[in-house]
Amino acid sequence: MQKIRIEPGKLLRVEGPAAIRVIDGEVYVLGVTYGADSRFTVLRARKVVVKPLKESTLEITLGPDGSVEEARTEEEVIDIWEDATSKIDLEGVTVILGAMDVGKTTMTVMIANKASRAGHRVGIIDADLGQNDLGPPATVDAAVLEPGMYITHLRMLKPVKAMFLKTTSVERVWPEVVDAVKKLVDYLMNVENTRTVVINTDGWVSTDKAVEYKLKLVEVLQPRNIIVIRRGDEVDQLVKNLREKYPSNPPSIVELPAPPAARIRTKEDRRIHREMGYGKYLTPPRDITLDLRKTPIVNFPICSGMPANQDLLNLIRRFIRHPIIYCELAEGFMIAISSQQEKKDVEVLNVPGGGKIVLLPNGWERGLLVGLEDRDNFLLALGRIKKIYYNNCKIVITVSRNFTDISKIDHLRLGMIRLNEQYEEVEKVNYIGRIEALMRKRSSEQQQ
Ligand SMILES: Nc1ncnc2c1ncn2[C@@H]1O[C@H](COP(=O)(O)OP(=O)(O)OP(=O)(O)O)[C@@H](O)[C@H]1O
Numbered sequence: 001m002q003k004i005r006i007e008p009g010k011l012l013r014v015e016g017p018a019a020i021r022v023i024d025g026e027v028y029v030l031g032v033t034y035g036a037d038s039r040f041t042v043l044r045a046r047k048v049v050v051k052p053l054k055e056s057t058l059e060i061t062l063g064p065d066g067s068v069e070e071a072r073t074e075e076e077v078i079d080i081w082e083d084a085t086s087k088i089d090l091e092g093v094t095v096i097l098g099a100m101d102v103g104k105t106t107m108t109v110m111i112a113n114k115a116s117r118a119g120h121r122v123g124i125i126d127a128d129l130g131q132n133d134l135g136p137p138a139t140v141d142a143a144v145l146e147p148g149m150y151i152t153h154l155r156m157l158k159p160v161k162a163m164f165l166k167t168t169s170v171e172r173v174w175p176e177v178v179d180a181v182k183k184l185v186d187y188l189m190n191v192e193n194t195r196t197v198v199i200n201t202d203g204w205v206s207t208d209k210a211v212e213y214k215l216k217l218v219e220v221l222q223p224r225n226i227i228v229i230r231r232g233d234e235v236d237q238l239v240k241n242l243r244e245k246y247p248s249n250p251p252s253i254v255e256l257p258a259p260p261a262a263r264i265r266t267k268e269d270r271r272i273h274r275e276m277g278y279g280k281y282l283t284p285p286r287d288i289t290l291d292l293r294k295t296p297i298v299n300f301p302i303c304s305g306m307p308a309n310q311d312l313l314n315l316i317r318r319f320i321r322h323p324i325i326y327c328e329l330a331e332g333f334m335i336a337i338s339s340q341q342e343k344k345d346v347e348v349l350n351v352p353g354g355g356k357i358v359l360l361p362n363g364w365e366r367g368l369l370v371g372l373e374d375r376d377n378f379l380l381a382l383g384r385i386k387k388i389y390y391n392n393c394k395i396v397i398t399v400s401r402n403f404t405d406i407s408k409i410d411h412l413r414l415g416m417i418r419l420n421e422q423y424e425e426v427e428k429v430n431y432i433g434r435i436e437a438l439m440r441k442r443s444s445e446q447q448q
């Protein structure tokens with residue numbers, strides 16, 4: 001524990017883990033002021049800038065790898081961020097955009113704190129699938145900050161609603177992310193009665209597709225404010241497109257510089273963050289068994305159709321030329337499970353005379369991430385598939401023992417990530433997307 005005396009004109013940069021108590025004076029942190037005898041914490045691997053508004057004494061307790069350093073005002077963005085965000089009206093939706101490690105999450109916290117300080121009930125959405133701080137990876141989550149409550153990090157809040165997006169690769173599912181964020185905004189505004197909603201996004205901003213995604217998000221959400229955090233030229237194309245599309249307010253488009261001293265996360269840091277994320281939501285483990293005929297997988301039609309009879313099985317075996325352990329006629333195509341385990345990928349085979357067979361290796365399901373959803377498609381819990389038994393259509397899923405709402409499970413949604421038993425990502429299973437595409441094709445053919 002150390003006591004630090006600091007006067008206005010100087011700044012402190014605190015890297016967590018750290019617990020700070022203001023003994024006397026007044027300091028500004030992430031949109032709020034902390035007076036004498038108030039406390040806040042900085043989480044591990046996060047840096048927070050503390051600005052004294054009066055001469056102040058702080059008591060700082062550092063954890064392992066925590067540190068405190070003095071910073072000069074001119075090397076920090078704290079005043080620029082505060083000035084700019086004080087000028088915008090925080091009622092309505094504010095979207096934060098920017099590349100990786102530019103401080104999007106930090107800005108989300110700051111906006112939420114400021115709105116809370118203004119007496120608003122604040123909704124927060126974390127739409128960053130890869131580096132989600134509110135909920136587990138591969139999800140979009142919504143939380144509420146009550147008026148007068150302040151946080152130093154999103155991880156301090158518990159999500160009130162979540163949606164499962166199947167993967168951490170936003171480029172594969174961005175149209176679905178747009179829908180999920182919209183649904184959560186509606187939920188926060190209409191059910192939770194939050195007048196302010198702040199949305200944190202992912203760092204995918206520089207490619208044409210990324211710009212298309214961000215423009216679509218803005219078009220659908222119609223935010224009052226867009227805050228773009230700039231570092232170098234990463235957001236040039238995005239900002240140009242936004243300004244062309246929205247020449248007048250709203251939305252107000254505010255461009256801000258990234259903190260120069262921001263902590264850059266390595267790929268390894270990011271992977272560890274995700275794996276800790278899975279672990280946190282899947283432990284302590286317990287297995288549940290569900291009947292796929294009552295609780296179907298909505299994006300994978302296994303156990304939704306008729307098992308093939310012996311004649312058909314023989315026919316398919318001859319066509320495929322190797323043994324299969326199960327085959328069923330789903331809507332529009334056949335699903336066959338090969339007895340071979342070694343082959344990893346799915347094969348989609350065209351049957352002479354029409355029709356398709358989706359051939360999966362035995363054990364294809366082991367370790368896949370799965371979403372357990374309620375009837376409104378909100379995520380109740382994440383799971384890891386252990387096994388599917390084809391003879392009785394039972395699925396065994398490992399979930400956290402903390403999840404008890406089994407009766408609310410309406411259906412399952414298959415993810416595109418395979419985890420090992422230590423919850424490490426071992427494979428991105430992109431063929432789930434191919435099967436979804438087949439299902440979509442089938443349902444659009446039926447509608448015609
Ligand atoms: N003013 C600042 N000075 C120094 N470091 C900062 C400052 N603001 C934020 N940081 C640190 O920089 C890192 C990146 O910030 P943050 O996580 O907010 O960015 P991000 O854009 O959300 O990143 P990601 O792409 O990983 O989601 C964090 O460790 C954060 O604590």
Ligand SMILES: [Mg+2]
Nearest residue numbers: 104105128131
């Ligand atoms: Mg972030």
